[in-house]
Amino acid sequence: MKAILTGGAGFIGSHIADDLIGKGAKVLVIDDLSSGDINNLSKSVEFLNLNIADQKLPKILKDFKANVLIHCAAQASVAQSINMPAFDAEVNILNGLQIIDYAVNADVKSYIYLNTGGALYGEPNYLPCDEQHPIKPISPYGLSKWTLENYFDLLLPSSTKFTSLRLANVYGPRQDPEGEAGVVAIFSRRMLDDKDVKIFGDGEQSRDFVYVQDVASAVLATIDTEAQGHINIGSGEQTSVNQIFKQLSTEISYTKKPLYEPERQGDVRHIYLNATKAEEDLNWIASINLQEGLKRTVDALR
Ligand SMILES: NC(=O)c1ccc[n+]([C@@H]2O[C@H](COP(=O)([O-])OP(=O)(O)OC[C@H]3O[C@@H](n4cnc5c(N)ncnc54)[C@H](O)[C@@H]3O)[C@@H](O)[C@H]2O)c1
Incomplete structure (x- = not known):
C-alpha cells in the first residue's frame, strides 16, 4: 500500500x-514544517519539505501512484484562526x-480527511453530538475545516472513496506543549516544570479527549474498510478542564x-461526540482511557 500523508x-x-x-506501507509525507517537527518523523518515510500547494507536487504525486491520500496538514489553532482568518482560510481551504x-x-482513488468534530457543531443543541447535529462553527478554524470537507464531497469523482473523520480533542505524546x-x-x-497553570474561564467547560494512538487506529481502520462519509472519532465521554487539571496534578x-x-x-x-457510527462502520472504539492516556503523555514528556 502506498499513502500520501500531508x-x-x-x-x-x-x-x-x-x-x-508498521503495517508495511510506503509513505510519502508532505509537510512544510510550519508547525510540525522533523524529529517526529520515522526514518522509513519519504519526506518532502514542501507546502501542499507547491507546483512540484503534481508530477511527484503522479510518479508515486498512491492508493490513498490522508490529508492532515492544516493551520490547526482556533486562536490563530481568530487572529488571522485569511491565513487560516489560505492553508485550510485554498492549499487544501x-x-x-x-x-x-x-x-x-481513496481520501481520508482529518476534520474537527470539536469545533464543527458549535454550541450544541444536544449532547453527545452525532454526525446529524446541525453544523454552526463559532471560529474561522471550524468554518474553514468544514468548508474543505464540503469541497471534498463536491469535487471528488464518484469513483473515489472519501471519509472525513471528525475528531474530538486529541491529546498524547508529541503534542506541542508550548502552543496555545x-x-x-x-x-x-x-506542572513538570513546577510552573503556574492558567485555565481560561471557570474550568467547568468540557471536552471529549481522545488519545492520539486511538486516532491513528481510526485512520488505519478507515483504510481497511469500505466505510465512507462523515464519521465522529471521540471517546464519547465528557471531561471538564478542571478534571484534567486534577488528574494531571495527581499524576505529577x-x-x-x-x-x-x-x-x-x-x-x-x-x-462531546457520539462515536457510534465509528463503531458500526469502522469497528473502531477508543481503547485507551483517560487515566492511561494521561499517564502515557506525562511519561513521554518526562
Ligand atoms: N489536535 C487536535 O485536537 C485536532 C482535533 C481535530 C482535528 N484536528 C486536525 O488534525 C490535523 C492534524 O492536527 P495536529 O494537531 O496534528 O496539528 P499539527 O499542527 O501538529 O500538524 C499539522 C501539520 O501540517 C503541517 N502543515 C501546515 N500547513 C501546511 C501546508 N500548507 N503545507 C504542508 N504542510 C503544512 C504542519 O507543519 C504540521 O506538521 C489537522 O488537520 C487538524 O485540523 C486536530
Missing part, C-alpha cells in the same frame, strides 16, 4: 505515519483545494492551584 511531521500525522510504516486537485489528477491549544500537553509541561504530584483567566473567544462551552 502534515505527517505534525502531532497526529506522525503517529499515523508510524502506524502505516490544491492538494485535492493534484491527487485527483494523479488518479488517487492542547490543554493536556500544556498543563503537563508546566503538582500542588499549586490553577490561575483562572477570562474565557477565550471561539471556544464552545461543552462538547
